Amino acid sequence: MADRDGFIWQDGKLVPWREATTHVLTHSLHYGLSVFEGVRAYKTAKGTAIFRLPEHTQRLINSGKIYMMDIPFSKEELMEAQLEVVRANKLESCYLRPIAFYGSEKMGISTRGARVHVAIAAWPWGAYLGEEGLEKGIRVRTSSFARQHVNVTMARAKLASTYANSILANLEVTQDGYDEALLLDTQGFVAEGAGENLFVIKDGVVYEPEIASALTGITRDSVINVVRELGLRFESRRMTRDDIYIADEAFFTGTAAEVTPIRELDNRTIGAGKRGPITEKIQARFFDIVNGRAPEYERWLSFI
Numbered sequence: 505m506a507d508r509d510g511f512i513w514q515d516g517k518l519v520p521w522r523e524a525t526t527h528v529l530t531h532s533l534h535y536g537l538s539v540f541e542g543v544r545a546y547k548t549a550k551g552t553a554i555f556r557l558p559e560h561t562q563r564l565i566n567s568g569k570i571y572m573m574d575i576p577f578s579k580e581e582l583m584e585a586q587l588e589v590v591r592a593n594k595l596e597s598c599y600l601r602p603i604a605f606y607g608s609e610k611m612g613i614s615t616r617g618a619r620v621h622v623a624i625a626a627w628p629w630g631a632y633l634g635e636e637g638l639e640k641g642i643r644v645r646t647s648s649f650a651r652q653h654v655n656v657t658m659a660r661a662k663l664a665s666t667y668a669n670s671i672l673a674n675l676e677v678t679q680d681g682y683d684e685a686l687l688l689d690t691q692g693f694v695a696e697g698a699g700e701n702l703f704v705i706k707d708g709v710v711y712e713p714e715i716a717s718a719l720t721g722i723t724r725d726s727v728i729n730v731v732r733e734l735g736l737r738f739e740s741r742r743m744t745r746d747d748i749y750i751a752d753e754a755f756f757t758g759t760a761a762e763v764t765p766i767r768e769l770d771n772r773t774i775g776a777g778k779r780g781p782i783t784e785k786i787q788a789r790f791f792d793i794v795n796g797r798a799p800e801y802e803r804w805l806s807f808i
């Protein structure tokens with residue numbers, strides 16, 4: 505990822521991509537406390553637009569607040585910086601990665617005396633779980649690693665070191681040929697995917713596992729709006745892995761994953777073993793919205 509043309513926004517200015525570096529004694533590299541966002545921009549008939557830019561930027565700020573990290577830029581400055589990165593790199597559609605991290609001003613666990621830096625990169629990133637997965641659904645396995653307890657890492661923050669847990673889970677299942685991991689919480693109830701939220705459909709009702717130890721996803725929030733717009737019942741409840749085995753449909757949501765159907769969990773076929781009809785409707789509407797084909801949702805688009 506380091507050797508490419510383009511520009512990265514770093515601490516207030518655009519720098520050439522290859523020069524956007526940091527020292528090996530960067531505090532966050534050693535101790536794992538950085539907060540980040542995953543954001544997408546899509547090409548629409550009216551030009552490129554970043555999807556739910558205010559919400560993603562607010563979550564970045566919230567993540568910093570939760571971990572007592574004072575991000576030295578305002579919400580407006582961070583939003584403008586993300587628009588600027590897309591413009592400067594002439595990207596029609598892309599994935600953006602804003603990150604706030606402690607620099608190399610000091611080592612030692614305490615962050616006192618370390619400075620908070622912000623970088624924002626953007627690059628083209630297609631179907632996170634594969635084009636085929638978007639259409640046919642993916643194979644998922646429940647990981648033996650539990651999602652962190654809510655008093656271990658703060659679930660409302662998108663914290664880098666949370667993802668060591670996600671990496672363990674993803675590697676564990678992908679090495680056995682599955683596409684993604686599902687994680688249970690420390691009590692054995694369903695939490696979320698390694699990098700996604702989960703929805704399950706049964707008898708026409710759309711469910712999500714109680715969001716306690718899962719990230720409050722912005723794609724999740726968008727999909728809940730779509731579910732209600734489609735006149736479907738939506739419920740959030742405690743869920744066990746075998747609730748999913750006997751479901752009619754299931755899908756993951758995420759900025760990177762978008763809306764990815766799940767056709768199998770733990771070698772149990774879900775429904776007909778393919779993208780279900782309600783999932784298809786939700787997915788189609790989601791892609792209409794992000795691609796600017798749904799005027800009712802234009803408030804979610806920030807045009808560059």
Ligand SMILES: Cc1[nH+]cc(COP(=O)(O)O)c(CN[C@@H](CCC(=O)O)C(=O)O)c1O
Nearest residue numbers: 542699700701719721722723724758759760
């Ligand atoms: C653990 C987790 N849960 C839920 C979500 C969905 O949140 P949202 O993007 O706001 O709908 C994500 C995003 N996962 C990001 C990381 C992808 C990566 O590999 O990096 C993403 O989708 O950008 C998670 O990482």
